[in-house]
Amino acid sequence: MDKILRELIVENDKKIVLLVLDGLGGLPLEAQGKTELETARTPHLDALACGSECGLHIPIDYGITPGSAPGHLALFGYNPLQFQIGRGVVAAMGIGFPMQAGDVAARLNFATKDEQGNIIDRRAGRIATDVCSRLCELLSENIAISGVEVFVKPVKDYRGVVIFKGEGLSDHVKDTDTQNTGVKPLDPEATSDKGKKTAQIALEFVKQSFRLLQDKTPANAILMRGFAELPHIPSMKSLYKLNSLALAVYPDYKGVSRLVGMTAEENLKDINDQMEKLKNSWYNHDFFFIHHKYTDSKGEDGDFNGKVAEIEKVDSILPQILSLEPDVLIVTGDHSTPAKMKSHSSHPIPFLLYSRNVRPDSAVEFGERDCANGIWGIIKTPVLLQLALGYADKIKKYGA
Amino acid sequence: MDKILRELIVENDKKIVLLVLDGLGGLPLEAQGKTELETARTPHLDALACGSECGLHIPIDYGITPGSAPGHLALFGYNPLQFQIGRGVVAAMGIGFPMQAGDVAARLNFATKDEQGNIIDRRAGRIATDVCSRLCELLSENIAISGVEVFVKPVKDYRGVVIFKGEGLSDHVKDTDTQNTGVKPLDPEATSDKGKKTAQIALEFVKQSFRLLQDKTPANAILMRGFAELPHIPSMKSLYKLNSLALAVYPDYKGVSRLVGMTAEENLKDINDQMEKLKNSWYNHDFFFIHHKYTDSKGEDGDFNGKVAEIEKVDSILPQILSLEPDVLIVTGDHSTPAKMKSHSSHPIPFLLYSRNVRPDSAVEFGERDCANGIWGIIKTPVLLQLALGYADKIKKYGA
Numbered sequence: 151m152d153k154i155l156r157e158l159i160v161e162n163d164k165k166i167v168l169l170v171l172d173g174l175g176g177l178p179l180e181a182q183g184k185t186e187l188e189t190a191r192t193p194h195l196d197a198l199a200c201g202s203e204c205g206l207h208i209p210i211d212y213g214i215t216p217g218s219a220p221g222h223l224a225l226f227g228y229n230p231l232q233f234q235i236g237r238g239v240v241a242a243m244g245i246g247f248p249m250q251a252g253d254v255a256a257r258l259n260f261a262t263k264d265e266q267g268n269i270i271d272r273r274a275g276r277i278a279t280d281v282c283s284r285l286c287e288l289l290s291e292n293i294a295i296s297g298v299e300v301f302v303k304p305v306k307d308y309r310g311v312v313i314f315k316g317e318g319l320s321d322h323v324k325d326t327d328t329q330n331t332g333v334k335p336l337d338p339e340a341t342s343d344k345g346k347k348t349a350q351i352a353l354e355f356v357k358q359s360f361r362l363l364q365d366k367t368p369a370n371a372i373l374m375r376g377f378a379e380l381p382h383i384p385s386m387k388s389l390y391k392l393n394s395l396a397l398a399v400y401p402d403y404k405g406v407s408r409l410v411g412m413t414a415e416e417n418l419k420d421i422n423d424q425m426e427k428l429k430n431s432w433y434n435h436d437f438f439f440i441h442h443k444y445t446d447s448k449g450e451d452g453d454f455n456g457k458v459a460e461i462e463k464v465d466s467i468l469p470q471i472l473s474l475e476p477d478v479l480i481v482t483g484d485h486s487t488p489a490k491m492k493s494h495s496s497h498p499i500p501f502l503l504y505s506r507n508v509r510p511d512s513a514v515e516f517g518e519r520d521c522a523n524g525i526w527g528i529i530k531t532p533v534l535l536q537l538a539l540g541y542a543d544k545i546k547k548y549g550a
Numbered sequence: 551m552d553k554i555l556r557e558l559i560v561e562n563d564k565k566i567v568l569l570v571l572d573g574l575g576g577l578p579l580e581a582q583g584k585t586e587l588e589t590a591r592t593p594h595l596d597a598l599a600c601g602s603e604c605g606l607h608i609p610i611d612y613g614i615t616p617g618s619a620p621g622h623l624a625l626f627g628y629n630p631l632q633f634q635i636g637r638g639v640v641a642a643m644g645i646g647f648p649m650q651a652g653d654v655a656a657r658l659n660f661a662t663k664d665e666q667g668n669i670i671d672r673r674a675g676r677i678a679t680d681v682c683s684r685l686c687e688l689l690s691e692n693i694a695i696s697g698v699e700v701f702v703k704p705v706k707d708y709r710g711v712v713i714f715k716g717e718g719l720s721d722h723v724k725d726t727d728t729q730n731t732g733v734k735p736l737d738p739e740a741t742s743d744k745g746k747k748t749a750q751i752a753l754e755f756v757k758q759s760f761r762l763l764q765d766k767t768p769a770n771a772i773l774m775r776g777f778a779e780l781p782h783i784p785s786m787k788s789l790y791k792l793n794s795l796a797l798a799v800y801p802d803y804k805g806v807s808r809l810v811g812m813t814a815e816e817n818l819k820d821i822n823d824q825m826e827k828l829k830n831s832w833y834n835h836d837f838f839f840i841h842h843k844y845t846d847s848k849g850e851d852g853d854f855n856g857k858v859a860e861i862e863k864v865d866s867i868l869p870q871i872l873s874l875e876p877d878v879l880i881v882t883g884d885h886s887t888p889a890k891m892k893s894h895s896s897h898p899i900p901f902l903l904y905s906r907n908v909r910p911d912s913a914v915e916f917g918e919r920d921c922a923n924g925i926w927g928i929i930k931t932p933v934l935l936q937l938a939l940g941y942a943d944k945i946k947k948y949g950a
Contacts, residue, residue: 154631155614201581507891509918510581525606525898525922533612540613540896547894548610549617549630550637550776 151536161391164477164542167438171464173446174483175499177490179454186454186489188517190461194468195516199502204513204524206498209531215496221484222406226386227535236321236378241311244405245303249380254319254348256377258310260285260369267334273308274369285369286310293358298351305401314351320344323352327373335373385411390539394437397424403441425470432474449487457489478538479504498528505541551936561791564877564942567838571864573846574883575899577890586854586889588917590861594868595916599902604913604924606898609931615896621884622806626786627935636721636778641711644805645703649780654719654748656777658710660685660769667734673708674769685769686710693758698751705801714751720744723752727773735773785811790939794837797824803841825870832874849887857889878938879904898928905941
């Protein structure tokens, strides 16, 4: 958003709700078929679409598949090419670790290696979170590397995060995870002179970890990826005068939210918890980000019907949000995850924007093709927040 | 428009007409209803839309509500974020006052204050223009401030403009108008060191004015706003090789036109005058800006049916424009003013572009939703002038 325009932003008590179904955009399995969203029975979303302005959005650029962090940054109004967030930072922020400038974090998978040292399972048989916690504690307490503090924290299931604190660290270090099995992990390698010290520390960390884990099969190895320093991102409060609240179950989404200065609720277990918290926090915030993870998970699993069911589940709670009478409600995703592709994809993401002063367009169902005929056509994702601010009367008129 | 592309512009005798219905864009009163434009019986505009290319445009940016000056600048092909025009300048240029670099102008309202000095009517009972003229003369003739020349000129009704000429002036001065009643006007306050001298002069101006007006109830006070210096805006002639003529009834629109170097006709009283002048000037210009104010006024009043009637009035004169066989005719607005909102709004504005060589699209009526399905989708407003130049063969081919 242009600096001149940001100066027009005013604070008021109007409420904006951003409901994100992760990986919402989909594809038909057959050329003449319907997408997951078009297949889902979504009476509430369809009724809302009839009275809304619809369109499709692109988080990064045409043909570019977004990761979760840039997808969300774009939804929060930021240019994801300007603010890059490494995976390590997302993980650390997601578990509420107080990262500071100069720290370097990396995502850590517990994994299984064979006797030759080749990785045979990149997720250590998907060990449970409590097993992961004990292993993180083991590493955290026993690893000592001179000149640097080391923190190892559990994230979820087989996922952890390591944070290094010290002087002269840098994130110019390559992943040790090859993303393949049947091969040895790589040594952490510096991608520039700046990264040499951190690469040395990471190598030492890997060696000590392997020693400590040698009798912990299936979790007898670790893989590191996404070495990252804390980026400086101005807060949504400073940019948009929004007091924002994140209602997310999964740690990574709390992490991205915290990076833009949102308050992120802890201990939300499911969508009912999220709705409960939304109601209880309604008068304390003016921007609410509600995140539903499982549409993406089912898409990644290639489970078309499972994704349909998750969309229907979100549809069923929509009346609870509407009963609060938000001034602006946006329903959308952070990227597409078509079950057909079992992965994130570059396809534009459908959205609906509901507010008192909209021009309902020709979209009569909430689906990719109806949204393509919506009034907004295809827009860049950060535009959505600008529209929300405008429709919530949070931007003054420009010029005489 | 890109500098490389501007070098391709050629002068020819093809005629472009830009017909602006101020505040044209609207909203349905009920979710399933029609907008003002969709409601209006507009047989000529509908027939034209059938043979035109349609779309919606955004003057400033998504979610941003345009003032009239930036809305028009955008229609004239300028980026309104690059050229900012203060209200004082618009007013001064509108009455044909020859402002020069270094002058500072401010809009002036005659107002009514009570015995405590609180403003009780910001428009002095909407005094007539001739009363306003006599009061402006009174101030102009009697106010003396050392080191500066002071001109006070009537605009329309209770509106006037004051222009200060002198050394070291600046527009870094805040409004005295609080936009509220029941409170005292503010003192003119400098917003930077640069503005201190002008703030002092404005304060002296206010004091002398109040003394001269003390027995002139209801016009016993003045309010000042929009302190502004003349911006440097390259002319439409220099940028686009257009000999342009403005046919506007209201002073402010003549003002904006003059800022981009248009010839602005004086003494046009109504749309019949405008049509008469259009015909008489047809061979002397190649760009004609015709401005109809009352669609906006009715929108601001919340008068849905009144706005509908104004749109129908413009529809009825369309054959007169078409009989001149313009090479390009654009019909649109400078912003939306939905009667439902009683104010300018950020909604995209419908347009039709008629020319001999168009690809008529699926829009069969001239309305917001039909235009949303038009061939151009949503474009930034300055694109319109570029399209007009292209369709009028005023841009040479780029490249071999």
